[in-house]
Amino acid sequence: MIIVIDGPAGSGKSSTARAVADKLDIEYLDSGALYRTATLLYLEADRNEELFFKLLQDKTITFHYSNGCFHVAIEGESVTSRIRTIEVAEYVSEVAARPHVRQFVNDLMRDVVDRGTYIAEGRDLGTAVFPDADLKFYMSADIEERARRRYEERKTDNPELTLEQVKQNIEERDHKDSNRETDPLKKAVDAIEVDTTNLSFEQQVDKICLEIRERL
Numbered sequence: 001m002i003i004v005i006d007g008p009a010g011s012g013k014s015s016t017a018r019a020v021a022d023k024l025d026i027e028y029l030d031s032g033a034l035y036r037t038a039t040l041l042y043l044e045a046d047r048n049e050e051l052f053f054k055l056l057q058d059k060t061i062t063f064h065y066s067n068g069c070f071h072v073a074i075e076g077e078s079v080t081s082r083i084r085t086i087e088v089a090e091y092v093s094e095v096a097a098r099p100h101v102r103q104f105v106n107d108l109m110r111d112v113v114d115r116g117t118y119i120a121e122g123r124d125l126g127t128a129v130f131p132d133a134d135l136k137f138y139m140s141a142d143i144e145e146r147a148r149r150r151y152e153e154r155k156t157d158n159p160e161l162t163l164e165q166v167k168q169n170i171e172e173r174d175h176k177d178s179n180r181e182t183d184p185l186k187k188a189v190d191a192i193e194v195d196t197t198n199l200s201f202e203q204q205v206d207k208i209c210l211e212i213r214e215r216l
């Protein structure tokens with residue numbers, strides 16, 4: 001079984017999906033983390049397309065969810081913290097626009113969901129990756145609120161970061177993610193829309209859990 005949550009950056013998808021996974025005792029899949037991992041390889045390749053392509057083919061990427069955290073490793077070495085830097089955030093939408101990168105990430109995800117019950121979150125899961133998902137949500141919130149949440153989440157690990165930088169990065173990513181040719185950010189026609197601007201975290205989690213219990 002697969003439940004998907006799509007939506008723009010900072011709309012509350014990740015924290016909500018993790019809490020729902022814990023409550024319902026199911027697996028959690030963070031597709032953005034996989035695009036960020038591909039972006040690390042792109043930066044490691046010094047943005048050389050050929051080398052990047054080779055690294056994507058050659059390196060083994062593994063991931064799992066435990067203790068409230070989605071862990072990712074390249075060749076067994078954890079990159080869980082490194083994928084959250086502002087440098088990765090600056091390049092990720094550009095890297096994620098490449099069809100071969102999308103294919104690579106989609107294959108990684110489709111491979112694992114065959115083996116369990118998952119709640120997965122991203123941008124195109126309900127429209128492109130899992131169009132037959134058992135239940136689809138689309139989370140949104142206004143930009144000021146999304147920037148504030150992302151800033152609060154990141155500032156301890158990135159003391160140099162400013163709220164304005166976060167807001168600008170989110171706006172740029174939203175624009176690129178919504179306008180790319182391959183599988184842009186879009187609400188699936190059969191997704192349940194959840195606007196989280198005025199919802200507390202607990203309310204978001206309860207709303208999603210209620211819908212899941214009612215419909216499945």
Ligand code: C5P
Pocket residue numbers: 009010031032033035036092093094096097121122123124125173174177
């Ligand atoms: O969810 P997160 O903000 O970590 O995602 C990072 C980036 O990965 C997004 O801005 C987007 O460019 C890309 N992404 C995507 N498709 C997904 C998930 C993330 O293109 N399904």
